[in-house]
Amino acid sequence: MSRAVEESNRAMLRARDAMDRAYAHPLDIPALARIAHASEAHFIRTFRATFGETPHRYLQRRRVERAMALLVETERDVTDICYAVGFGSLGTFSRTFRQIVGESPTDFRRRAVPTNVPSCFTKAWTRPSSFG
Amino acid sequence: MTMNAISRSQIYVLDQDEALDFYVGKLGMELNTDQDLGFMRWLTVNLPGDPEREILLEKPGPPALDPATAEQVRELLTKGALGGYLFMTTDDARKTHEDLVAKGVEITDEPTERPYGIDFGIRDPFGNRIRIGQMFPRG
Numbered sequence: 126m127s128r129a130v131e132e133s134n135r136a137m138l139r140a141r142d143a144m145d146r147a148y149a150h151p152l153d154i155p156a157l158a159r160i161a162h163a164s165e166a167h168f169i170r171t172f173r174a175t176f177g178e179t180p181h182r183y184l185q186r187r188r189v190e191r192a193m194a195l196l197v198e199t200e201r202d203v204t205d206i207c208y209a210v211g212f213g214s215l216g217t218f219s220r221t222f223r224q225i226v227g228e229s230p231t232d233f234r235r236r237a238v239p240t241n242v243p244s245c246f247t248k249a250w251t252r253p254s255s256f257g
Numbered sequence: 258m259t260m261n262a263i264s265r266s267q268i269y270v271l272d273q274d275e276a277l278d279f280y281v282g283k284l285g286m287e288l289n290t291d292q293d294l295g296f297m298r299w300l301t302v303n304l305p306g307d308p309e310r311e312i313l314l315e316k317p318g319p320p321a322l323d324p325a326t327a328e329q330v331r332e333l334l335t336k337g338a339l340g341g342y343l344f345m346t347t348d349d350a351r352k353t354h355e356d357l358v359a360k361g362v363e364i365t366d367e368p369t370e371r372p373y374g375i376d377f378g379i380r381d382p383f384g385n386r387i388r389i390g391q392m393f394p395r396g
Contacts, residue, residue: 127328131271134335138384141337142365175336198372245342245366245378245388 136161137175140168141183148187149211152180178255188212189225190252196234203230225253265301267313268341269334271383273300276314279382283360286312296320304345312343334384341385350375350391357389 140161144152157180158168172180188210195206207218207230222230270276280286280302289301289311301311317330333339347353354368354377365386366378376390 127331131331131335134332135384138335138337138380139363142363142380145365146367245386 137172144184152184185221186252189222197237265311267315268385269317270314273298273316275382283362337384343387345389347389347391
């Protein structure tokens with residue numbers, strides 16, 4: 126039983142890593158399910174059981190985290206950043222950003238402070254939480 | 258402060274032979290010590306030319322950990338949540354990345370220029386994270 130959980134976890138992690146790499150691409154559940162050696166329905170269910178959120182929600186947070194970084198580190202305008210991180214419309218981006226972060230991209234940019242630590246930590250720790 | 262070096266660090270691995278194949282065979286580290294102590298297999302590696310800084314590749318299990326706890330460690334490790342993290346530097350991040358891709362290493366982050374250097378991320382076969390960076394001079 127334990128070995129099966131480990132293998133499942135590792136497969137889900139492999140799929141999540143693929144989402145991290147290709148965050149700006151459309152969510153491709155069939156491809157992710159193949160990486161995880163699971164059917165699509167089983168992949169979505171097991172991903173949620175493993176990481177506490179759906180693949181869709183994880184990808185949203187990953188994109189918003191990237192957008193937050195670009196808002197702080199670059200001068201690019203909000204529309205440009207919206208498309209760069211994978212959102213298909215400015216409306217969806219603004220709504221999702223506000224829902225997850227609690228303020229608009231512009232307000233976030235105004236008060237944010239750049240950091241200078243390895244990006245893997247800012248990636249993990251500035252990603253807005255799904256868990257309260 | 259009288260401490261002067263970080264001489265050994267530890268990460269958990271699920272299989273020490275597979276760990277050796279990955280860290281030595283693919284990442285190009287050197288075997289430092291592989292000794293059967295009876296109660297455990299003491300397995301350490303180091304970067305070439307730096308034997309004073311070893312990484313212990315430890316297998317979680319009894320008697321150091323009870324079976325249930327070891328199982329928790331294994332589950333957290335495989336979902337990437339255990340916290341094992343190695344940071345290494347290189348003279349050429351893009352070339353190192355190319356070499357590792359050719360060897361089939363799992364890439365988590367492609368090489369990207371950051372304020373501190375160019376770095377990329379990989380994962381070992383068990384779930385541990387490794388960051389490899391070509392760092393800009395500080396200051």
